Amino acid sequence: MSVFARxxxxxxxxxxxxxxxxxxxxxFFLVAVWPFDEPLEIAVIDIASPERHExxxxxTFPMGSIKVQQFDKKKFKPPAPSWHDLELPxxxxxxxxxxxxxxxSKIQLRVYYDAAYHVxxxxxxxxxxxxxxxxxxxxxxxGVLELAVLRATGLRSTKRPNGGRGTVDAYCVAKYGQKWIRxxxxxxxxxxxxxxxxTFDVFDPCTVLTVAVFDNSxxxxxxxxxxxxxxxxxxxxxxxxxxxxxxxxxxxxxxLFVVHPTGLLxxxxxxxxxxxxxxxxxxxVFVVLAWMPFLVLPTFFLYLFAVGAWNFWQRPVGPAQMxxxxxxxxxxxLEEEFDAGLPSGTPPDVLLQWYLRLRETAAHIxxxxxxVASKGERVHAVLERRDGRATVIALVAVAAxxxxxxxxxxxxxxxxxxxxxxxxxLLRRKEPSALMSFFRRLPSNADCIYRVVITHSTT
Numbered sequence: 124m125s126v127f128a129r130x131x132x133x134x135x136x137x138x139x140x141x142x143x144x145x146x147x148x149x150x151f152f153l154v155a156v157w158p159f160d161e162p163l164e165i166a167v168i169d170i171a172s173p174e175r176h177e178x179x180x181x182x183t184f185p186m187g188s189i190k191v192q193q194f195d196k197k198k199f200k201p202p203a204p205s206w207h208d209l210e211l212p213x214x215x216x217x218x219x220x221x222x223x224x225x226x227x228s229k230i231q232l233r234v235y236y237d238a239a240y241h242v243x244x245x246x247x248x249x250x251x252x253x254x255x256x257x258x259x260x261x262x263x264x265x266g267v268l269e270l271a272v273l274r275a276t277g278l279r280s281t282k283r284p285n286g287g288r289g290t291v292d293a294y295c296v297a298k299y300g301q302k303w304i305r306x307x308x309x310x311x312x313x314x315x316x317x318x319x320x321x322t323f324d325v326f327d328p329c330t331v332l333t334v335a336v337f338d339n340s341x342x343x344x345x346x347x348x349x350x351x352x353x354x355x356x357x358x359x360x361x362x363x364x365x366x367x368x369x370x371x372x373x374x375x376x377x378x379l380f381v382v383h384p385t386g387l388l389x390x391x392x393x394x395x396x397x398x399x400x401x402x403x404x405x406x407x408v409f410v411v412l413a414w415m416p417f418l419v420l421p422t423f424f425l426y427l428f429a430v431g432a433w434n435f436w437q438r439p440v441g442p443a444q445m446x447x448x449x450x451x452x453x454x455x456x457l458e459e460e461f462d463a464g465l466p467s468g469t470p471p472d473v474l475l476q477w478y479l480r481l482r483e484t485a486a487h488i489x490x491x492x493x494x495v496a497s498k499g500e501r502v503h504a505v506l507e508r509r510d511g512r513a514t515v516i517a518l519v520a521v522a523a524x525x526x527x528x529x530x531x532x533x534x535x536x537x538x539x540x541x542x543x544x545x546x547x548x549l550l551r552r553k554e555p556s557a558l559m560s561f562f563r564r565l566p567s568n569a570d571c572i573y574r575v576v577i578t579h580s581t582t
Contacts, residue, residue, distance in 0.1 A: 125170045126179065128230075133161040141170055156242055163189070167209060167230060180209025180228050190235055204233040249361055251330045252300040263551045264324040264402075268332065268364060270297060271396035272306055274316040276376070279390040281338045281355035291315075292339040293357065295393070299323040299332045308339050313391070325399065328365040335359035336379055336393055356381055357390040362397055369401035406545045413538045501565035510566055 128139045132153045139147040145167070153163070166181035190202070209228045238257035243250055254261045272295050280289025293315045294308040302323055309315035323332070337354040358379025367373065374396040381388055412419055469477075504510060505517040528536060 126167055127170070129164075129166045129168060131164045131166075152237075154242055155236065156244075163234065165230065165232065167228070180211050180230075182207045182209055182230060182232075184234060201233060202235055204231050206231050249331045249333065251298060251332065253327055253330070254300070259554050262326055264326055265328070265547075266325040266369070266399055266401045268299065268323040268325050268367075269320065269396075269398045269400070270299075270304075270323065270332065270334070271320045271374075272297070272317045272334070273374075273394040273396060274314065274318070275336060275379075275391055275393045276314045277391035278313045278315070278336070278338075278357055278379075279388065280313070281357070282340060291357075292342050293336055294339060295334060295336050297321065297332065297334040299330070300326065308342070310342065325364060330364050332362045332364060332397070333359060334362075334393065334395065336390075358393070360393055360395065362395075364399055367397060367399040369399055372396060372398045402545055406542065409541045409545065410538055413541060414534050416534075497567045500567035501562060504566050513561070513565055516561070 125141045125143050126145050127141045128147060128149075130137045130139075130151050130153070132155065135153045137151045137153075139149045163184040164181060165184075167179045169177045169179050171177050206229045209230055239255050239260055241253055241255050245251065275293060275295075278291045278293055280291050282290060290311050291313050292308055292310050293312070295306040295317065297304045300323060304321045306317045306319050309317065336357040336359070338357055340352040340354050358381050360377040360379070374394070376392040376394045379390045379393055381390055408422075412422065505514050508514045
C-alpha cells in the first residue's frame with residue numbers, strides 16, 4: 124500500500140509524496156483571507172493501482188475552528204501537533220446513511236493561522252503595506268504622509284447619456300496601507316476641483332501611494348444604475364514614498380493614462396500636493412528646545428517670518444479680487460447654505476441627504492466627547508477610590524513621581540520623556556504598555572450605562 128495526502132482550500136491544492144508507511148512530515152502554506160468562508164479539507168488517498176485511487180478518509184476544518192497563532196518565531200514555537208479522526212467515505216450510491224467500517228483511522232496534524240505573514244493584495248512593486256496580519260507584531264509609524272487632491276484638468280468623457288454630449292462625473296480614490304479614501308463626486312465637469320486633504324501613517328518608506336480617478340457611471344442614467352455598470356477608470360498616479368524628502372511639499376500635475384484596445388490614451392491631468400514628515404526631525408527639534416527653552420519664542424517668530432517671506436515671494440502678480448471666490452465649492456453646498464426660507468423649496472430627498480449628513484457629523488462629535496469624558500471619569504475614579512487596588516497603585520506611582528520630579532532636573536526629565544515617547548519603532552514594544560492597560564481598565568460611567576441597558580433589555 125502506498126498512500127498520499129491531499130490538502131485543499133478552495134482552488135489551492137497541495138499533495139504529499141506517496142509513502143508506504145503513511146508518514147510524510149510535510150508543511151504547506153495556504154492563503155486565508157477574511158471572511159474565511161472556505162473550509163480546509165485534508166484527505167488520505169491510497170494508490171490502489173496507477174489507474175485507480177481510493178480515498179481512505181478525510182477531515183474538514185471550518186475556518187472558525189482554526190486557532191490564530193500570533194507568535195514571534197524568535198521567541199515562541201508553533202503549537203504542538205494533534206490527532207484528528209478521519210471520516211470514512213460514504214457509500215457509492217450517494218446516500219446520507221452510507222455504510223462505515225468499525226475501524227476509524229487518525230491523522231496527526233499541526234494546523235494554525237500564522238498571522239506573522241502579510242497577504243499581498245497588490246502588485247509587489249507597487250505595494251503600500253507590508254505589515255503582518257497580527258496587530259501585536261506590527262511596527263509603529265515612522266512618519267506621516269499628507270495628500271491634497273487639488274483638481275483635474277482635461278478629463279476624457281466615457282459616456283454619452285441618451286446620445287447627447289459627453290459628460291464626466293469624476294471622483295478620486297487613494298489607497299495607502301490599510302486605509303482607503305474617496306473624494307466627493309463632482310458632476311458634469313471635465314475640470315473638477317476637489318481641494319480635499321488626507322493623511323496616512325507611514326510604517327515603511329519603501330511603499331507606494333496610489334491615487335486613481337474614476338468616472339461615476341451610476342449617476343448618468345437610472346438604467347445604468349439598475350444594470351450595475353462599473354465606474355470607468357480615467358487613470359492613476361503612483362508615488363513612491365522613499366523618493367520624497369522629509370518636510371518638503373511636492374505640488375505638480377500628473378498625466379493620467381488608460382489602456383484602450385486602440386492603444387494608450389491620455390485622459391487628462393491630476394494635480395496633487397504631497398508631503399512626507401519624518402519623526403526624526405521633530406525629535407531633534409524637541410530635544411534642542413527642551414534643553415534651551417529660551418529658544419522657543421525666537422523659533423516661533425522665526426517660523427512666522429519664514430512663512431511670511433515665502434508667501435511674499437510667491438505672491439500673485441495681479442491684484443487680489445474683493446469678490447467672494449467659490450469656484451471650488453460644489454453647487455449642492457451652496458444650495459444648502461442659502462436655503463434659509465420656510466418652507467424650503469428643496470426636494471425632500473435632497474433635504475433627507477442633508478439631514479443624514481448633519482446627523483452623521485453630530486454622531487462623530489458626540490462619540491468624541493464621550494471618549495474624552497470617559498478618560499476624565501477614569502482619572503477621577505482613581506481619586507474617589509472606586510477601585511481600591513487601582514487607587515493604591517496610582518498613589519504609590521504618584522509618590523514616586525513626586526520624588527523623581529524633585530530630584531531630577533526639569534530639562535533632563537522633559538528630554539527623557541520626549542525621547543521615550545518619540546522613540547524609534549525598533550525600540551518600541553509590540554504589545555500595549557502597562558500604563559495604558561492599567562488606565563483602560565479603570566472604571567467609568569460608561570460601564571454603569573452599559574449595565575443599565577442590559578438590565579432593562581433582559582427584564
